[in-house]
Amino acid sequence: MSTIRDVAAKAGVHPSTVSRVFSGNAQISESTRERVLAAAQVLNFQPNAIARSLSVRRTKTIGVIVPHVFDGYFTDSFFPQLMAGLLEVTYARGYRLLVGGCNGYQDEHVQAMDILATRQADGIVVTSSRLDVDTVGELQRHNTPTVLIGRPPAQHANVAWVDADNRNATQKVVRYLAGLGHRRIAYVGGDPDSSVVKERLEGYLAGMNEAGLTVSEEWIDYGYFAEDGGYQAVERTRRTEANAPTAYFAANDLMAIGILQGLKERGLAVPEQVSVIGTNDSPEAAHLSPRLTSLQVPYRAMAAAAATRLIDAIAQGQLPRGQTTFESQLIERGSVSSIK
Amino acid sequence: MSTIRDVAAKAGVHPSTVSRVFSGNAQISESTRERVLAAAQVLNFQPNAIARSLSVRRTKTIGVIVPHVFDGYFTDSFFPQLMAGLLEVTYARGYRLLVGGCNGYQDEHVQAMDILATRQADGIVVTSSRLDVDTVGELQRHNTPTVLIGRPPAQHANVAWVDADNRNATQKVVRYLAGLGHRRIAYVGGDPDSSVVKERLEGYLAGMNEAGLTVSEEWIDYGYFAEDGGYQAVERTRRTEANAPTAYFAANDLMAIGILQGLKERGLAVPEQVSVIGTNDSPEAAHLSPRLTSLQVPYRAMAAAAATRLIDAIAQGQLPRGQTTFESQLIERGSVSSIK
DNA sequence: CAATAGACTGCAACCGATTGCGCTGATTAT
DNA sequence: ATAATCAGCGCAATCGGTTGCAGTCTATTG
Numbered sequence: 001m002s003t004i005r006d007v008a009a010k011a012g013v014h015p016s017t018v019s020r021v022f023s024g025n026a027q028i029s030e031s032t033r034e035r036v037l038a039a040a041q042v043l044n045f046q047p048n049a050i051a052r053s054l055s056v057r058r059t060k061t062i063g064v065i066v067p068h069v070f071d072g073y074f075t076d077s078f079f080p081q082l083m084a085g086l087l088e089v090t091y092a093r094g095y096r097l098l099v100g101g102c103n104g105y106q107d108e109h110v111q112a113m114d115i116l117a118t119r120q121a122d123g124i125v126v127t128s129s130r131l132d133v134d135t136v137g138e139l140q141r142h143n144t145p146t147v148l149i150g151r152p153p154a155q156h157a158n159v160a161w162v163d164a165d166n167r168n169a170t171q172k173v174v175r176y177l178a179g180l181g182h183r184r185i186a187y188v189g190g191d192p193d194s195s196v197v198k199e200r201l202e203g204y205l206a207g208m209n210e211a212g213l214t215v216s217e218e219w220i221d222y223g224y225f226a227e228d229g230g231y232q233a234v235e236r237t238r239r240t241e242a243n244a245p246t247a248y249f250a251a252n253d254l255m256a257i258g259i260l261q262g263l264k265e266r267g268l269a270v271p272e273q274v275s276v277i278g279t280n281d282s283p284e285a286a287h288l289s290p291r292l293t294s295l296q297v298p299y300r301a302m303a304a305a306a307a308t309r310l311i312d313a314i315a316q317g318q319l320p321r322g323q324t325t326f327e328s329q330l331i332e333r334g335s336v337s338s339i340k
Numbered sequence: 341m342s343t344i345r346d347v348a349a350k351a352g353v354h355p356s357t358v359s360r361v362f363s364g365n366a367q368i369s370e371s372t373r374e375r376v377l378a379a380a381q382v383l384n385f386q387p388n389a390i391a392r393s394l395s396v397r398r399t400k401t402i403g404v405i406v407p408h409v410f411d412g413y414f415t416d417s418f419f420p421q422l423m424a425g426l427l428e429v430t431y432a433r434g435y436r437l438l439v440g441g442c443n444g445y446q447d448e449h450v451q452a453m454d455i456l457a458t459r460q461a462d463g464i465v466v467t468s469s470r471l472d473v474d475t476v477g478e479l480q481r482h483n484t485p486t487v488l489i490g491r492p493p494a495q496h497a498n499v500a501w502v503d504a505d506n507r508n509a510t511q512k513v514v515r516y517l518a519g520l521g522h523r524r525i526a527y528v529g530g531d532p533d534s535s536v537v538k539e540r541l542e543g544y545l546a547g548m549n550e551a552g553l554t555v556s557e558e559w560i561d562y563g564y565f566a567e568d569g570g571y572q573a574v575e576r577t578r579r580t581e582a583n584a585p586t587a588y589f590a591a592n593d594l595m596a597i598g599i600l601q602g603l604k605e606r607g608l609a610v611p612e613q614v615s616v617i618g619t620n621d622s623p624e625a626a627h628l629s630p631r632l633t634s635l636q637v638p639y640r641a642m643a644a645a646a647a648t649r650l651i652d653a654i655a656q657g658q659l660p661r662g663q664t665t666f667e668s669q670l671i672e673r674g675s676v677s678s679i680k
Numbered sequence: 681c682a683a684t685a686g687a688c689t690g691c692a693a694c695c696g697a698t699t700g701c702g703c704t705g706a707t708t709a710t
Numbered sequence: 711a712t713a714a715t716c717a718g719c720g721c722a723a724t725c726g727g728t729t730g731c732a733g734t735c736t737a738t739t740g
Contacts (some may be wrong), residue, residue, distance in 0.1 A: 001459075003726055016689045019728060026729095027687055038615035049458035050393045051726035054695050061438070068427035074420035075623050081422070083439075087408035093439030097462070098401070099423075099439055101431030119341075119696095120436070226543065243360060257627060283415050284624030343696055352718045360696060366699095368718055391696035394725050459726095 002043040002300055022047050050288035061098045062090060063121035067128070068101035072226050076252060077282035082127065082149070085219035085303025093311050109328055111136040116144045123310045125149060125303075127321070130193050133268075145313055147306045149211045149299075158314075160320035162299045162305045166199035167206070169250065169328035173277055173295060174207025176330065177247045181339030182198035183213055183277065188233045188255055190225040197222070200251060219245050223255040231257025231325045234266070237241055246274055246339060253285050253294055260288065260335070271337035281331050292331035299328045342383040351379035351521045362387050384582025401438045402430060402650055403461035405451045407468070410443035412566050415591055417622035418639055422467065422489070433651050435462075449475040456484045463660070464487060464651045465643075470533050485653055487641075487660045490536055498655075500660035502645045504637045506539035507546070509668035511588065513517025513617055513635060516670065517587045522615065523553055526585035528573045528595055530565035537562070540591060559585050563595040565649030570598025574606070586614055586679055593618035593625050593634055598673070600628065611677035621671050631673035638666045 006023075008015040013032060020026035021036045028036075039045075052057045064086060066073065073079055083097075090097050098121045102108040108128060112135060115121050123145030134157055136152040148161040170187075177185050187204040189197040200218070200227060208215045221236050223229025230250055238244040250256040256278030258272060268274050270290055278285060281296035305324060313320035342364075348355040352473040353372060360366035361376045368376075379385075393399045401662060404426060405412065423437075429438050438461045442448040448468060452475060455461050463485030466475060474475055476499055477490040488501040510527075517525050527544040529537040541560070548555045561576050563569025569592055590596040596618030600610060608614050610630055618625060621636035653660035 004728095006725080015726090016691080017689060019726095020689085025726080027689090029688060046454075046457035048394075048726050049460045050390060050399065051695090052728080053390045054388075054394050055726080055728045064687070066427060067425075068431055071424075074424040079415035079423075080420055082410060083406075083419075084411075084414040087439065087441040091443070093409055095438040095454075097435040099427065100429040103431070110719075114386075115384035115436075117341075120389045120586060129683085167694080189545060283622070284627050287624050288627045289629045344698095345696080355718060356696080356699075356721080359696095360719085363698080367719090369718060372718080388696050391725090392698075394727090395696080395698045397725070 001048075002045045004045070004047065006043055007036060007039045007045050011035045011041060028251035042069050057119070058314075059120065059122050060094060060130040061096050062086075062307065062314075063098045063112070063122045063124040064188045065100050065102050065108045065115070065124075065126065067104065067108060069103045070324040072254060076225065076254060077280050078252075082303045085300040085305075086125065086307050088300075089304050089307040089311065093307075096308075097131060105130045105133045109133050109138070113138060113142070116142065122314045125146075125306045125310060128194060130191075130195070132193055142201060143319065145310060145320055147310045149302055149306050151199070151323075153195065158321070160309055160322050162302045162309070162324045162326065164196075164299075164302065164333065165325050165329050166196050167203040167326075169201040169295055169330075170203030170298075171210070172203075172332060173249050175210065177249070177275065177277070177336070178207065178211035180275070180336070182247040183218070183243045183246070183339075184243065185213070186219040186221065186233070186237050188230060188237075188248060188259065189220075189222045190251045190255070192222045197251060200318055203297065204249065216243055218243060223250065225252050225254060227258040227261075228256045229254030230260075231262045232258075234259050234262030238266070241295040247277045247336070248274065248278070250278050252280050253282040253292060256292055256294070256335075257284070257288065260292070275336040277330075277336060285331070286333065288335075290335045293333045293336045294331050295328050296331050297328045303327050330333065341388075342385045344385070344387065346383055347376060347379045347385045350383060351375045374492045375385040396652075397459070399460065399462050400434060401436050401461045402426075402647065402654075403438045403440065403452070403455040403464040405440050405442050405448045405455070405464075405466065407444065407448060409443045412594060416594060417620050418592075421639035422643045425640040425645075426465065426647050427557045428640075429647040429651065430642050433647075435647075435651060439536065444468045445473045449478070450474050453478060453482070456482065462654045463487075465650060468529075468534060470535070472533055483659065485650060485660055487650045489642055489646050491539065491663075493535065498661070500649055500662050502642045502649070502664045502666065504639075504642065504668050505537075505665050506536050506615075506668075507543040507668075508542030509539040509635055509637075511547040511550070513589050513670060514544055515550065517589070517615065517617070517676070518547070518551035520551060520587075520615070522587040523558070523583045523679075524559065524583065524587070525553070526559040526561065526573070526577050526588045527579075528570060528588060528590040528599065529560075529562045530591045530595070532562045537591060544589065546550070556583055558583060563598065565592050565594060567598040569602075570600075571602045572598075574599050574602030578606070587676070588614070588616045589597055589635075590616070592617050592620050593622040593632060596634070597624070597628065597674075600632070601607065609673050617670070617676060623676030625671070626673065628675075630675045633673045633676045634671050635668050636671050637668045640665050 004018045008018045038104045100111045102111045127149045136156045139146045146329045151163045221233040223233045279295040281294040285292040310321045343357045344355045348358045440451045442451045467489045476496045479486045491503045561573040565574045618634040621634040625632040625634045649660050
């Protein structure tokens with residue numbers, strides 16, 4: 001591989017001139033430009049991005065950590081949409097994505113810090129916020145370009161984030177269900193330590209309250225985002241049939257599928273006897289029977305917005321700011337009906 | 341951010357000593373090690389990975405290009421499985437993944453070359469091989485660590501690759517269908533310019549031949565991996581009902597879903613009247629009705645193998661070699677029945 | 681015609697690590 | 711007691727670009 005000095009020698013100029021020719025932003029006479037380009041051509045010269053990064057202290061890369069050990073992570077539609085949104089804008093802006101695995105929330109934090117501390121990326125988007133690991137706090141303390149997908153714990157008021165309207169959307173779902181006459185509505189969340197799940201729970205509680213419904217502890221369960229968790233949630237929520245929910249809201253479609261399955265095995269018809277609403281509008285939702293009504297969260301748009309905000313900030317040499325909430329949309333299909 | 345020299349100054353040693361302490365592989369007395377570590381501690385020193393990369397000419401990163409403009413790419417289960425497999429091993433080996441978008445096959449080639457030429461990654465895994473863009477050839481010409489997922493065109497015999505047994509698996513599927521009494525079997529491929537699709541077509545032809553069945557041109561169609569393509573494929577393959585296929589094999593589940601839909605609209609019952617087999621065993625396959633029989637291709641394992649082979653080669657400072665074929669497995673569900 | 685303003689390009693000091701070589705002092709072998 | 715060995719560490723060159731500063735040359739202005 002040839003270097004800038006090889007080209008300089010061949011073209012009879014100083015290396016700095018070659019550099020200027022390739023970085024574009026300098027006054028170079030047409031004749032020397034041509035000579036340099038010709039020399040580069042025959043030497044098959046390509047500037048070394050690593051050397052450039054070292055010099056300009058910019059990598060044109062943004063980092064993202066994915067918890068590769070959670071199988072469901074790749075099955076759920078969140079991940080593909082996240083990547084799609086991220087790539088859409090990184091590509092358009094001439095950036096690339098540095099993706100690292102991690103084996104849990106604690107490690108996500110370690111990996112994120114590592115990527116930034118070692119200057120492998122210009123900024124990072126972090127996708128999970130859990131209350132037990134203060135990733136956000138440390139990221140802030142290090143003054144490092146970060147934008148979250150998902151709202152941070154309250155103590156970090158001025159981090160940049162994009163988020164879905166988890167609380168409101170859930171409240172709306174409950175309102176919708178209550179409007180159809182449902183009085184016993186179950187909330188099946190994912191990981192109870194994640195902030196999304198907490199926000200949704202708040203929305204659920206608010207919605208129940210708004211509708212004048214008292215909630216029974218039995219209706220609140222956690223399926224940890226897995227199909228089996230949804231399945232078990234129906235067992236746990238239906239100990240006494242008199243108090244059993246007539247509607248379920250699940251924090252993703254995988255759990256909703258588990259719920260559908262559990263209901264079916266108990267001989268309960270959906271939507272005639274029990275209604276079910278999932279979240280994420282994953283590809284399979286439209287193909288289940290009954291077709292699953294699902295709360296569509298615009299993850300792709302959120303990811304794109306996050307990347308845009310991050311890259312804008314990096315370009316201007318400052319920390320990202322701003323916080324945007326995206327509206328979710330209920331995709332009504334066939335898994336919900338009213339109570340007569 | 342502090343540098344190795346800051347630490348050296350504070351610890352009263354030479355920068356090279358600090359370097360040796362951090363890279364681990366050198367004789368350093370316990371006392372100086374401690375002093376250096378202490379100094380690093382208070383200065384919050386983290387070695388700059390970019391500088392290190394420049395010096396050692398290794399980035400601990402492997403590249404992969406994803407065609408982010410194809411919507412279906414993110415909906416299909418190939419992408420998540422690819423990433424899962426790649427991350428699983430890159431993580432374990434202390435590598436990270438550099439992901440770049442691209443807007444088509446030609447651009448995939450450009451991006452791949454760019455990542456390598458500019459030394460942003462130590463190697464690359466390329467996922468598509470089309471005959472009209474000679475990515476593989478150029479990659480080889482540049483002597484750059486590459487492993488393909490998918491078999492390259494015949495002229496590049498000694499590239500490293502992992503692939504599914506596309507030809508054989510398809511032949512087996514046809515044999516299976518023929519064994520059930522089907523005589524008019526359709527093949528609905530994806531992009532006809534991709535080598536996977538060509539291999540599958542060969543397998544299809546071989547299977548038909550083996551079963552002593554003559555194939556009608558009308559049974560071969562291309563849905564370009566999209567649901568709508570599958571839908572249209574049934575229109576095109578059923579011009580004359582007398583010659584209409586009694587079984588469909590689709591190159592992914594998305595197209596199979598389209599086929600299911602098209603069949604339904606024509607009032608054809610699956611599997612009673614027509615059988616359908618998809619490919620990829622995507623999450624929705626198990627939840628369709630009828631539940632879709634699908635050819636499961638072990639993409640995750642293939643990706644993991646590709647990454648392993650690549651990293652092994654990089655670690656030994658040589659080019660990856662070796663070619664492995666993975667067996668696909670037919671997951672039998674409810675969309676196939678025999679012809680009486 | 682002298683002075684001044686650009687336009688080009690070279691110089692050299694970085695960016696932040698790594699590493700072969702050599703020196704010093706202590707330990708072990710003879 | 712001397713020589714040989716080796717652990718431990720410093721020196722300085724190197725990886726491949728970038729960029730502020732200054733010098734040269736040409737063109738323009740008064």
